[in-house]
Amino acid sequence: xxxxxxxxxxxxxxxxxxxxxxxxxxxxxxxxxxxxxxxxxxxxxxxxxxxxxxxxxxxxxxxxxxxxxxxxxxxxxxxxxxxxxxxxxxxxxxxxxxxxxxxxxxxxxxxxxxxx
Amino acid sequence: xxxxxxxxxxxxxxxxxxxxxxxxxxxxxxxxxxxxxxxxxxxxxxxxxxxxxxxxxxxxxxxxxxxxxxxxxxxxxxxxxxxxxxxxxxxxxxxxxxxxxxxxxxxxxxxx
Numbered sequence: 001x002x003x004x005x006x007x008x009x010x011x012x013x014x015x016x017x018x019x020x021x022x023x024x025x026x027x028x029x030x031x032x033x034x035x036x037x038x039x040x041x042x043x044x045x046x047x048x049x050x051x052x053x054x055x056x057x058x059x060x061x062x063x064x065x066x067x068x069x070x071x072x073x074x075x076x077x078x079x080x081x082x083x084x085x086x087x088x089x090x091x092x093x094x095x096x097x098x099x100x101x102x103x104x105x106x107x108x109x110x111x112x113x114x115x116x
Numbered sequence: 117x118x119x120x121x122x123x124x125x126x127x128x129x130x131x132x133x134x135x136x137x138x139x140x141x142x143x144x145x146x147x148x149x150x151x152x153x154x155x156x157x158x159x160x161x162x163x164x165x166x167x168x169x170x171x172x173x174x175x176x177x178x179x180x181x182x183x184x185x186x187x188x189x190x191x192x193x194x195x196x197x198x199x200x201x202x203x204x205x206x207x208x209x210x211x212x213x214x215x216x217x218x219x220x221x222x223x224x225x226x227x228x
Contacts, residue, residue, distance in 0.1 A: 006159075035218075040220070040221075041220060042120070042205075042217075042218045042219060042220045042221070043160075043205070043207075043218040045215050045216070048215070058215060059215060088157075090159050090160065091159075092159075092160075104150065104162055104165050105150070105160075105162065105207075105216070106162065107152075107159035107160040107161070107162075108159050109158050109159045110157070110158060110159045112157065
């Protein structure tokens with residue numbers, strides 16, 4: 001069973017607030033990812049990391065930032081939340097290596113963010 | 117740019133029926149394909165991963181096949197149960213350490 005956690009599960013916040021979405025995994029995975037998913041839409045990769053001190057932007061432009069100071073922890077921060085940031089944010093992790101650099105991804109339960 | 121399509125977008129079947137979910141992709145130069153299940157308001161649960169050298173994978177009542185040349189994958193669910201109700205997503209993995217592309221999903225409802 002995958003051990004990847006996200007907090008909070010639900011967050012309703014006003015415009016202009018700074019927020020941090022937490023993601024932690026206990027599997028020792030080097031790779032971690034943040035996806036954004038609007039209702040009924042596909043997942044879009046917004047950030048990923050190959051390991052400590054590694055962060056990269058994904059396919060979808062995002063005003064959020066991430067950090068990877070510890071292997072197990074990959075928080076996502078929005079400096080000033082706006083209604084356009086309302087979405088579900090999913091964190092995932094996977095082992096490094098694998099064929100062509102891909103190993104099975106394990107997902108957290110997600111954070112549903114609503115910005116009023 | 118890789119595009120991944122899942123048809124139908126929604127499917128409702130009576131309990132016990134066998135069913136097939138489809139996933140199509142435009143660029144056949146993929147390496148792996150992964151099927152996920154997503155329950156409402158929750159994250160994704162990995163179901164099956166078909167790697168480059170494989171054409172299908174099986175787990176319990178689930179069987180997934182991959183035909184790269186035609187740009188298609190199917191997920192077969194045997195003897196469906198109400199607990200199978202969820203959204204099923206396929207994810208296409210290109211080679212060369214590129215990023216994964218997800219489909220929009222098929223929302224399945226199994227009626228008791």
